[in-house]
Amino acid sequence: MATRDEFFQHIEAGYTTKGDSIILGAxxxxxxxxxxxxxxxxLKTLNRHGLIAGxxxxxxTKTLQVLAENLSEKGIPVLLMDLKGDLSGxxxxxxxxxxxxxxxxxxxLPFEPKAFPVEILSLSKQxxxxxxxxxxxxxPVLLSRILDLSDTQEGIVSVVFKYCDDNKLPLLDLKDFKKVLQYATGAGKAEFTKDYGRISSSSTGAILRKxxxxxxxxxxLFFGEKSFDVEDLTRVDENxxxxxxxxxxxxxQDRPKLFSTFMLSLLAEIYSTxxxxxxxxxxxxILFIDEAHLIFNEASKALLDQIESIVKLIRSKGIGLYFVTQNPTDxxxxxxxxxxxxxxxxxxxxTARDRKAIKLTAENYPISDYYDTKEVLTALGIGEALVSALDEKGRxxxxxATLLRAPxxxxxVLTETELNTVIGTSKLVKKYGETIDRESAYEILNEKIELAEAEAEKEKKAPRKTSRSKASTRQNPIIKVLTSATFIRGVLGVLKKVMR
Known part of the structure; x- marks a missing residue:
C-alpha cells in the first residue's frame, strides 16, 4: 500500500517542468x-493534440473551459467549437x-474569478x-473529398477547375461551380470536348446531386466572400x-456534412498558411472540437484519410487539436x-457494450502501480478525471486521477444583452459582416450563353439570300450551260491536281 508521501513524490517527479506549464488540478x-x-x-507539448472524454x-465542458482560460492567460489563442451553446460564459x-x-x-491553488477576451464566430445566420x-x-481535391466522389467524378472536378483557371472564371460560391458543370454538358459541350475531352452528363448530374x-x-452560406483569414484566429488583446x-x-448539430466540411477546410487552410x-x-x-463524433460518424473513408493526414502533419505548424467526445472509441x-x-x-x-468500451479505454492508458484503471474509470466523480500527458521530453x-480546478x-451562458455587447464591440464582425457577390463564373457564363443564344436567334431571323442566278438558270439555258461548265471545270481541275 503506497503512502501519501510516496505518491506525492511520484507525481512531483513525473510532472515537474522547467518551462511554462498549465496546472489542471491535484x-x-x-x-x-x-x-x-x-x-x-x-506548453511545449500542447501541440501534440489531445482528448477530453467522458x-x-x-x-x-468545464475541463475544456479550464484549458481555454489558462491557454488564453499564457497568450495562446484558442478556437472552440460550441455545439451545445454553453461556452459563451x-x-x-x-x-x-x-x-x-x-x-x-x-x-x-488560489481561486480568482476572471473574464477573458472572446470573439463569437458563426457559420450560419446566427x-x-x-x-x-x-x-x-x-x-478540386478537397472539394471531391467533401462530396465523396468517385475517381471519374473527381477527374471531372479537376477539369472544371482547370477550365476556370484557363478562362479566368472565378469560382467563388456553389452556384458558380454548378453553372460550370451545367455549361460543360450543355451550351459549352463542344468547347469542353475540344480542349478537355468529353464529359459525361450522367457524371455531372451525380456531382450536382451531391x-x-x-x-x-x-x-x-459558407461558400463565398469575404473569405475568412485564419491569421485572425491568432490575435491577442492589449494585455x-x-x-x-x-x-x-x-x-x-443535425448537419454534420457542413460541420466536417468547415473543419477540414479550416485545418487545410491553417496547414497551408x-x-x-x-x-x-x-x-x-489550440483548437477544441466538441462533439467530435459528428466529424467521424458521417465522414467517408476518403474524408477520414484526409483528417488523419492533417492531424499527423499540422502539429509541426504549432497547432494543437483537442477532441471532446463521450467515448474515446468515437x-x-x-x-x-x-x-x-x-x-x-x-x-x-x-451494458455489456459499455463494459467492453471501458476495458478498451483502460488499455489505452499507462500501467499504474497506484490505480486499477478500469475500476477508477467508473468511480470518478464530477470534475474528476484520469490524466495522461507528455512531459517536456515527449515521454x-x-x-x-485528478481533482480538476474550477473555471x-x-x-x-451569456444573457442576450451580454452577447450583443460582445458582438457589437467586435472588430472582426465589421470586417467580415458584408457579403460580397462580385462577378464570377455564374455571371460570366450566363452572359456568354445569352450572347450565343442572341446570335443564333439573329441568324435564324435573318432572311435567306436566294441566288438570282439560280432562279434565272431555270429560264435561261445558256447561263445554265455556262454555270455547269464552270462547275465541271472546277471539279476536273481538282481531279487533275489529284492525278498529278
Missing part, C-alpha cells in the same frame, strides 16, 4: 486529493461559490463573425492574453494514437 489517491501534488501540462454530466467572470473555494483549497471560404480556395445535398445543410474564438454551432515551427516552446493556436484509432494529452472523465457501465507522464469564468 492528483488523487484513494479518492482524496493530495494538496499541492499538481498535475501540470507543459459520460454526459461528468464535467468535459468565458466572457464573464465566475460569481464564485463556497464549493469552488473548497475544491481549490484541496488542490492548493450573429457573429461570418466564416466563409471560396470554392477556389477549397481546390452539391445540392451539401447546400441543403447550409453550405451555401497579452490570447483571444478565445467561440464558433457557435447550436443550429447545425502557417509557417513551420519545429520544436517550439509554445503552440501557435475517435478512430489512427487519430487516437496521435494524441499526447488524454483527460478521461468517468464512464458508466450500464508519457504518470497516470493521475475562472462563468459556468453558464
Amino acid at each position: 492528483a488523487m489517491l484513494d479518492g482524496e486529493a493530495i494538496t499541492d501534488a499538481h498535475v501540470k501540462i507543459p 459520460a454526459t454530466g461528468t464535467g468535459k 468565458l466572457a464573464q467572470p465566475s460569481p464564485g461559490h463556497p464549493k469552488i473555494d473548497e475544491r481549490h483549497t484541496k488542490i492548493g 450573429d457573429g463573425v461570418k466564416l466563409r471560404a471560396t470554392v477556389s480556395e477549397f481546390g 452539391i445540392i445535398e451539401l447546400e441543403q445543410q447550409g453550405a451555401d 497579452g492574453r490570447g483571444y478565445i474564438n467561440i464558433l457557435r454551432l447550436t443550429d447545425i 502557417f509557417p513551420e515551427q519545429g520544436d517550439s516552446d509554445r503552440p501557435e493556436l 475517435v478512430p484509432n489512427e487519430v487516437l494514437s496521435q494524441l499526447g494529452l488524454k483527460v478521461q472523465h468517468a464512464l458508466r457501465a450500464f 508519457p507522464t504518470p497516470l493521475a 475562472m469564468s462563468r459556468m453558464d
Whole structure:
C-alpha cells in the first residue's frame, strides 16, 4: 500500500517542468486529493493534440473551459467549437461559490474569478463573425473529398477547375461551380470536348446531386466572400492574453456534412498558411472540437484519410487539436494514437457494450502501480478525471486521477444583452459582416450563353439570300450551260491536281 508521501513524490517527479506549464488540478489517491501534488501540462507539448472524454454530466465542458482560460492567460489563442451553446460564459467572470473555494483549497491553488477576451464566430445566420471560404480556395481535391466522389467524378472536378483557371472564371460560391458543370454538358459541350475531352452528363448530374445535398445543410452560406483569414484566429488583446474564438454551432448539430466540411477546410487552410515551427516552446493556436463524433460518424473513408493526414502533419505548424467526445472509441484509432494529452472523465457501465468500451479505454492508458484503471474509470466523480500527458521530453507522464480546478469564468451562458455587447464591440464582425457577390463564373457564363443564344436567334431571323442566278438558270439555258461548265471545270481541275 503506497503512502501519501510516496505518491506525492511520484507525481512531483513525473510532472515537474522547467518551462511554462498549465496546472489542471491535484492528483488523487484513494479518492482524496493530495494538496499541492499538481498535475501540470507543459506548453511545449500542447501541440501534440489531445482528448477530453467522458459520460454526459461528468464535467468535459468545464475541463475544456479550464484549458481555454489558462491557454488564453499564457497568450495562446484558442478556437472552440460550441455545439451545445454553453461556452459563451468565458466572457464573464465566475460569481464564485463556497464549493469552488473548497475544491481549490484541496488542490492548493488560489481561486480568482476572471473574464477573458472572446470573439463569437458563426457559420450560419446566427450573429457573429461570418466564416466563409471560396470554392477556389477549397481546390478540386478537397472539394471531391467533401462530396465523396468517385475517381471519374473527381477527374471531372479537376477539369472544371482547370477550365476556370484557363478562362479566368472565378469560382467563388456553389452556384458558380454548378453553372460550370451545367455549361460543360450543355451550351459549352463542344468547347469542353475540344480542349478537355468529353464529359459525361450522367457524371455531372451525380456531382450536382451531391452539391445540392451539401447546400441543403447550409453550405451555401459558407461558400463565398469575404473569405475568412485564419491569421485572425491568432490575435491577442492589449494585455497579452490570447483571444478565445467561440464558433457557435447550436443550429447545425443535425448537419454534420457542413460541420466536417468547415473543419477540414479550416485545418487545410491553417496547414497551408502557417509557417513551420519545429520544436517550439509554445503552440501557435489550440483548437477544441466538441462533439467530435459528428466529424467521424458521417465522414467517408476518403474524408477520414484526409483528417488523419492533417492531424499527423499540422502539429509541426504549432497547432494543437483537442477532441471532446463521450467515448474515446468515437475517435478512430489512427487519430487516437496521435494524441499526447488524454483527460478521461468517468464512464458508466450500464451494458455489456459499455463494459467492453471501458476495458478498451483502460488499455489505452499507462500501467499504474497506484490505480486499477478500469475500476477508477467508473468511480470518478464530477470534475474528476484520469490524466495522461507528455512531459517536456515527449515521454508519457504518470497516470493521475485528478481533482480538476474550477473555471475562472462563468459556468453558464451569456444573457442576450451580454452577447450583443460582445458582438457589437467586435472588430472582426465589421470586417467580415458584408457579403460580397462580385462577378464570377455564374455571371460570366450566363452572359456568354445569352450572347450565343442572341446570335443564333439573329441568324435564324435573318432572311435567306436566294441566288438570282439560280432562279434565272431555270429560264435561261445558256447561263445554265455556262454555270455547269464552270462547275465541271472546277471539279476536273481538282481531279487533275489529284492525278498529278
